[in-house]
Amino acid sequence: MTAIMESAEALTLLNELTRQAGREDPYPRYRRLRELSPLVRAEDGALVVTRHADCAAVTRDPRLGHMPPHMLEFISPNWENHVALRQLFTSILTINPPDHTRLRRLVSSSFTARRVQALQPRIAEMVDELLDRMTGDVDFVEAFAFPLPVNVIGELLGIPEPDRPQFQGLVRDWTLILESVRAEDLKIADPAAAAIRDYLAGLTAERRKKPADDLISALVAAEEDGEKLTEDELLTMAALLFAAGFETTTNLLTNSVVALLRHPDQLALLRAAPGLRASAVEELLRYDTPVQLLARVAWDDIDLAGVPVAGGERIVAYLGAGNRDPERFVEPDRLDLTRSDNAPLSFGGGIHYCLGAPLARLEAQIALPALVNRFPKLDFAGEPGRRDSLAIRGYTTLPVSVS
Ligand code: HEM
Secondary structure, eight states: OOOOBOOHHHHHHHHHTTSHHHHHOOHHHHHHHHHHOSEEEOTTSOEEEOSHHHHHHHHHOTTEEOOOHHHHTTTOTTGGGOHHHHHHHTSTTTOOTTHHHHHHHHHHHHSOHHHHHTTHHHHHHHHHHHHHHOOEEEEHIIIIITHHHHHHHHHHHTOOGGGSTTHHHHHHHHGGGGTOOOHHHHHHHHHHHHHHHHHHHHHHHHHHHSOOSSHHHHHHHOEETTEEOOHHHHHHHHHHHHHHHHHHHHHHHHHHHHHHHHOHHHHHHHHHOGGGHHHHHHHHHHHTOSBOEEEEEESSOEEETTEEEOTTOEEEEEHHHHTTOTTTSSSTTSOOTTOOSOOOOTTOOGGGOOTTHHHHHHHHHHHHHHHHHHOSOEEEOSOOEEOSOSSBOOEEEOEEEEO
16 A cells, blocks of 8 residues: 655655745646655645545545634634634635535525526626727736626626725735735735725625625525525625635636747637637646645545545645646646546535636636637737745736737
8 A cells, every 4th residue: 555655855846836936837846746656745744635536536525624613723823813814714615514515505596607697798798898908018917817807706796896906905915824824924914804804894784775686685685494694604705705706717817828828829729719618718727727726634534545544634635736647638738728528626626616617617718719819919028927826826917918
């Protein structure tokens, strides 16, 4: 039986992933980690999996879950006193059944496939408006990749348009804690999370008085077995939906544009065959996913990757590595928009499978073909600026020239 690997090489590779060069191109390091062992121990004690099958198992195995409140002390001793941590660790993203099941059911009854599909014409309109405004050299993040998703999720939730831009900085500050929980990050993340919460409290109070045709009003009204969301749960849910609704999709759009510009043959293919939009987006999600990793804890003694793992062990699944596993994908390092039988891990799996996956897919499937068709000339106009994080992968600036 294979054992947990504790090797100096694995530690070096994992450390490199937290530095500039590793962030720029984590994929060769992922390859080596996959080759070294299915399960390696990181410096902070967590167990790391990098193969596709093992990452998928981590998301689906019901014996793995999120840390119960008493274990969160490990992350930050006073986590409940930090609004940034409370707003994350009490959200559906990180809670366990039965609360997760109840909240997921409640939000699913409001955030329906019909509500998402109904947005299609509106998304196409927003895409056209943004493309109309792009000329010459522009920062693709400012001009397109941020405004599109923030306006889509803003409209869905019912956040008035003039209020939306402030959330770019606020959400970036709040999500600093996804990387690691350091005192200096909490000083930035706490006021940002509090500002998001205060804003949403004001908006929710308005919708209680005067409901509108939006998701916040639907959440206010949502009832399941006569049980409503508490005010606290409602604000946490709205904050998570809003943040997750644009932060990740912005990065999907930037990562996709960078990948296409670096593969002009694939860009030309998408231009020539817009019918490829669905397989193209799956492949772009696989090739350079915005969410690179997710974390769990073992409730029980389990076997993972054929290795016995004791209950209480923390486990990190590198989705970005699993997405390049040659055991699962033919020529995994090749961007191939026609790839069939694609199964990116990018939206996770199991009970926490991304609630916004249909919306993110829809936005990218409309936006990317429209972008490449609008501009016969689309190129880099400078070096892209990488976002300083590992868990969320993307760019803060992406200078492009269009004509
Ligand atoms: C390309 C864009 C996106 C990516 C790559 C992405 C990725 C993910 C991943 C990997 C998870 C699972 C995390 C885990 O299991 O630990 C997740 C969960 C979630 N996502 Fe997304 N997401 C995207 C867009 C969105 C959008 C647009 C929304 C909202 C409108 C959204 C809302 C959520 C929510 C609420 C959860 C938690 C679900 C639960 O725990 O039950 N996401 N997402």
